[in-house]
Amino acid sequence: MKKPTSDPVVARNRKAAHDYHLGESWEAGIVLQGPEVKALREGRASLAGGFADVENREIWLHGVHIPQYSQARWVTEGSRRKRKLLLHRAQIDKIERKVNESGLTIVPVSLYFSDGRAKVEIALAKGKxxxxxxxxxxxxxxxxxxxxxxxxxxxxxxx
CATH class of the missing domain: 1.20.5 (Single alpha-helices involved in coiled-coils or other helix-helix interfaces)
Incomplete structure (x- = not known):
């Protein structure tokens, strides 16, 4: 059976464009646990209040709400736990440099599936x-x- 090339967007951060001047953006993979993927496939997620931070040369996503999957047999740590984002080293270094120099914030813009894998679009933002x-x-x-x-x-x- 052939995988779909791209599924619809799971969640959008509409408030981001209202609260920030959005700049350069990147597509990042996201590390999820099993039931979280199924909850996303049901279209249940919220990016409101979410942000990303660079810690130890890794980018972590904070404050994104992915609720518990109702049919899960085991319970995950929490719906708003921090999740690691997957980017190339050069991209992480570039983002870290811009955040430190310019005082910008990393904001999640949308959450979607691409070739069966969960992706997050993040953007550098300056508060309005x-x-x-x-x-x-x-x-x-x-x-x-x-x-x-x-x-x-x-x-x-x-x-």
């Missing part, structure tokens, strides 16, 4: 100020209003 968030919302609303006006005009209605 409150006025940045308001400005982003105002720009989004203005572009939506412009699209509505063009749509009304094309349909022959007056705005």
């Amino acid at each position: 100020k409150t006025w940045d968030k308001r400005q982003t919302l105002a720009e989004r609303e203005a572009s939506r209003e412009a699209e509505r006006a063009v749509s009304r005009r094309l349909k022959g209605r007056r705005g």
Whole structure:
């Protein structure tokens, strides 16, 4: 039986784009225990409040919620335990250098399966100020209003 090339996204961190200016991103493998994989396949995970940290030249994912799989025979340590991310040494060194120099944060953006393996997309992020968030919302609303006006005009209605 042929494996699917890519499954749908399990979880997205929608709040990340609102709270941070996202920069460069990488795809990383994630070390999971057996029941966690089945819970992910059910689509049960949350990236809200998650972040990654470099410890001893390894990248660890903290605060990502993967709930207990209901059919599991044995119980894992915890749903918010830290999990190791798998990247090439050069990538880890580059991320560590940028985090230390620029004071950036590593944020998980999405969690998905690729060729049957769980992957996490992580990005370097810089925190937004409150006025940045308001400005982003105002720009989004203005572009939506412009699209509505063009749509009304094309349909022959007056705005």
